Amino acid sequence: MGLEIAFWILAVIATASALAVVLLRNVFRAALALVLCLLAVAGLYVTLSADFLAAVQILIYVGGISVLIILAIMLTRDVQQGSPSNKLRIPALIVAILFLGAVGYATTNTLWQISGAPPVAPTTAGLAGKLFGDGGFILPVEISAVLLLAVILGAIVLVREK
Amino acid sequence: MSIGLEHYLILSAILFSIGLYGVLTRRNAIIILISIELMLNAVNIAMVAFSRYIVPLLLTGQVFAIFIIVVAAAETAVGLAIIIAIYRNRDTIDATQIDLMKW
Numbered sequence: 136m137g138l139e140i141a142f143w144i145l146a147v148i149a150t151a152s153a154l155a156v157v158l159l160r161n162v163f164r165a166a167l168a169l170v171l172c173l174l175a176v177a178g179l180y181v182t183l184s185a186d187f188l189a190a191v192q193i194l195i196y197v198g199g200i201s202v203l204i205i206l207a208i209m210l211t212r213d214v215q216q217g218s219p220s221n222k223l224r225i226p227a228l229i230v231a232i233l234f235l236g237a238v239g240y241a242t243t244n245t246l247w248q249i250s251g252a253p254p255v256a257p258t259t260a261g262l263a264g265k266l267f268g269d270g271g272f273i274l275p276v277e278i279s280a281v282l283l284l285a286v287i288l289g290a291i292v293l294v295r296e297k
Numbered sequence: 298m299s300i301g302l303e304h305y306l307i308l309s310a311i312l313f314s315i316g317l318y319g320v321l322t323r324r325n326a327i328i329i330l331i332s333i334e335l336m337l338n339a340v341n342i343a344m345v346a347f348s349r350y351i352v353p354l355l356l357t358g359q360v361f362a363i364f365i366i367v368v369a370a371a372e373t374a375v376g377l378a379i380i381i382a383i384y385r386n387r388d389t390i391d392a393t394q395i396d397l398m399k400w
Contacts, residue, residue, distance in 0.1 A: 153316070153335055154315060156315075156319065156331055172312075176338050185362075187359070188341075188359055207381060211327065211381065220324065221322060221392075231321075234313070239310055243307075247302050247350070252354055258356060258359060279367045279368075293378035293381070
């Protein structure tokens, strides 16, 4: 029962703050709404018993990416001008609603093979076994290390004063 | 009515549609990037929900979600660097005015 109440509260918060991100004209307030949305998504991970992912979400998204975005907003000084929408408003709305309808129809009409097994309680050890253990995802882990190095070098080169 | 897989998938689809609308309509390049983050988060919710309800003992969906978070962080860092470089050169981040390669 408590899980259901938590889900509905978090779902309403996530949807409302996502709408605020897209509809607010003030760029800074949109970034703050994004922080709220990311926190709600972290709460949804907790309701799905993904404790490690919830911590990762708060550390990386709420702690890191949002600071980066707010820094970029401060550097570009377009806060006063705001974020007006372009001419594609009606077609974009139609595309988004069509997508939502298609996915909703597919979701409700598929017979999912729900497993009744209880979830793994602390997921950290299981995730570590998956990532670094035998037959796991060790190659993608190494590739993502290379990707992060390339990203650090690329970002420094792009924003460096000539 | 208890919460099931469909609830999470519908919520994920709603968040993805909102992000899609934002990407298509906003003119500020930073808001476009933020909307892409929303879409990636929606996909993550779907991944974790599949992992929780279809294969609760395998945790594969959560591993995928971790990799999506890594790539999303990389994409944001490089995207914001590109936006700042464009702002230095052209004094605007309005996506309708950055049309040098448009015909």
